Amino acid sequence: MxxxxxxxxxxxxxxxxxxxxxxxxxxxxxxxxxxxxxxQPQQNSNDPNVTSPLHTSSQPVESxxxxxxxxxxxxxxxxxxxxxxxxxxxxxxxxxxxxxxxxxxxxxxxxxxxxxxxxxxxxxxxxxxxxxxxxxxxxxFIEQFMNFENIDDLIQKYPYLSGLHQRALSLLNARDTAIQRAAKLLSDDGLQGVDYTQEARAQWKAYMINSGKLEELKN
Incomplete structure (x- = not known):
């Protein structure tokens, strides 16, 4: 973000x-x-090939x-x-x-x-x-996002960051939509004894970490 x-x-x-x-x-x-x-390697001041430092240029520093x-x-x-x-x-x-x-x-x-x-x-x-x-x-937000925690308290803690609130809520919606779709696929596969939502969350979290998406989000 x-x-x-x-x-x-x-x-x-x-x-x-x-x-x-x-x-x-x-x-x-x-x-x-x-x-x-x-x-930096030391340069011989007598070497004719040595270029002048940037600040010794005829161009004024201010420009x-x-x-x-x-x-x-x-x-x-x-x-x-x-x-x-x-x-x-x-x-x-x-x-x-x-x-x-x-x-x-x-x-x-x-x-x-x-x-x-x-x-x-x-x-x-x-x-x-x-x-x-x-x-x-x-x-x-990143910590709560990855742990599927409610961010209402976080929004109240920083009420003046409305632009970030909207971005955060958009990421939450995208995450939850992806998990719902994954849970539906798991359900369609007919796996027994599985909490489809929890399994989908685990797979999503593993993907975020292993794909580097989490690091991108942090940065």
């Missing part, structure tokens, strides 16, 4: 040249940047496109884990810290002024908290 992505190696190779030591010291993203730079999108930054695993834990703990100070780290990296990867405005100040804090709650809803 809510896609999750992480920084990839290509993006790191492009970004690490632009990250200043001060930013690295204050950001939990530093482990990613430092890990990449440590793996270069962003290295990553806001969605890519928001959906990195460490950021998601951090903001979700902050919301679960009702820890506004921790959430602000994550906001500052996000802003620091966002500036380094040259996000647009519009995107920076979305994650800045009090309104930006509300936006980040909302993103965390969307992910918390998603995580809880």
């Amino acid at each position: 809510v896609p999750k992505r992480s920084f990839n190696a290509v993006a790191f190779k492009r970004i690490y040249r632009l990250v200043s030591p001060n930013i690295l010291k204050c950001s939990l993203y530093a482990s990613f940047f430092i890990g990449v730079t440590a793996c 270069l496109p962003p290295l990553l999108t806001l969605d890519e930054l928001l959906n990195t695993d460490d950021f998601q884990m951090g903001i979700k834990q902050s919301v679960l703990n009702d820890d506004q100070a921790s959430l602000r810290d994550w906001q500052q780290q996000l802003l620091a990296v966002a500036k380094e990867v040259r996000l647009s002024e519009r995107d920076l405005a979305r994650i800045s100040g009090e309104q930006g804090l509300v936006f980040i908290e909302f993103e965390a709650k969307k992910q918390l809803f998603h995580d809880e």
Whole structure:
């Protein structure tokens, strides 16, 4: 329901040249940047074939496109884990810290002024908290979805996520329709001593896990 992505190696190779030591010291993203730079082969500065770093181009840095999108930054695993834990703990100070780290990296990867405005100040804090709650809803829904649990309480817990509610209910309807059809096929086969619905559920769950559909849904 809510896609999750992480920084990839290509993006790191492009970004690490632009990250200043001060930013690295204050950001939990530093482990990613430092890990990449440590793996880069050392180049001979006298080698005429060595290409100049991206930021030494004659093109002004301000005119270069962003290295990553806001969605890519928001959906990195460490950021998601951090903001979700902050919301679960009702820890506004921790959430602000994550906001500052996000802003620091966002500036380094040259996000647009519009995107920076979305994650800045009090309104930006509300936006980040909302993103965390969307992910918390998603995580809880996946567990209940796979265990055939009622999600009424979950919907009441996050009443303002109406778009996600509709998506969740659609997935539930599709799941239940598939199980009903499977149960009908089992019944038509004339198997004895079998709870057709329970067997259909077991087969559906096994399919979701073994086919990779569950992982797709999580991501």
